[in-house]
Amino acid sequence: MENKDLxxxxxxxxxxxxxxxxxxxxxxxxxxxxxxxxALTLIADMxxxxxxxxxxxxxxxxxxxxxxxxVEGANGRTLLREYAPGDYYRQFTVSQLIDRDxxxxxxxxGVLKLVLPKSESAKPKRIEVKAS
Numbered sequence: 001m002e003n004k005d006l007x008x009x010x011x012x013x014x015x016x017x018x019x020x021x022x023x024x025x026x027x028x029x030x031x032x033x034x035x036x037x038x039a040l041t042l043i044a045d046m047x048x049x050x051x052x053x054x055x056x057x058x059x060x061x062x063x064x065x066x067x068x069x070x071v072e073g074a075n076g077r078t079l080l081r082e083y084a085p086g087d088y089y090r091q092f093t094v095s096q097l098i099d100r101d102x103x104x105x106x107x108x109x110g111v112l113k114l115v116l117p118k119s120e121s122a123k124p125k126r127i128e129v130k131a132s
Contacts, residue, residue, distance in 0.1 A: 025086040029065070029112075037124060040098070040116040046088050047110035056105055056114070063092045065112065097121070 029044040046054070048069035057064045067088040094100075099119040106113045 024068075025084065026089050027086050028090050029067070029088045031090065037118075039118055042092075042112075042114040042116065044088075044090065044112040044114075045110065046107075046112050048083075048085065049088060049107075049110060049112075051107050054107060054112070056112075058094065058100060058103065061094050061096070063094045063114075065090045065114075067112075 029046045031045075032043045034041045034043075044065060046065075046067045049067035053068045053070075055064075055066045057066075065088070069085045069087070094116065097119055099117045102117045104115045
């Protein structure tokens with residue numbers, strides 16, 4: 001039987017060999033990837049990231065997702081802060097079987113959804129058997 005309880009997952013900071021120009025932590029956004037006959041669907045949680053601060057690049061076989069957040073608070077001294085601003089960064093190697101010209105991305109309420117359609121040659125095909 002599947003466990004359907006909610007699970008809390010802490011943000012994981014990315015350790016990078018690259019030098020950052022911003023003095024904020026860089027997190028790997030939690031991602032779920034689903035496969036159907038038609039496409040791969042990637043869901044990434046990136047709270048606080050707006051579309052203007054999001055970039056998705058596909059260079060050769062590497063899909064890179066970057067996002068940045070900022071905290072806009074009221075004037076005054078901070079008494080409690082449970083949310084830490086930071087950047088998001090994640091890379092994936094993409095199969096040649098993905099139709100790169102038809103990739104779609106959407107963002108709603110801090111959740112990024114990427115749909116990576118499979119090319120026609122990658123989709124399962126049924127072979128008809130003829131009587132001889």
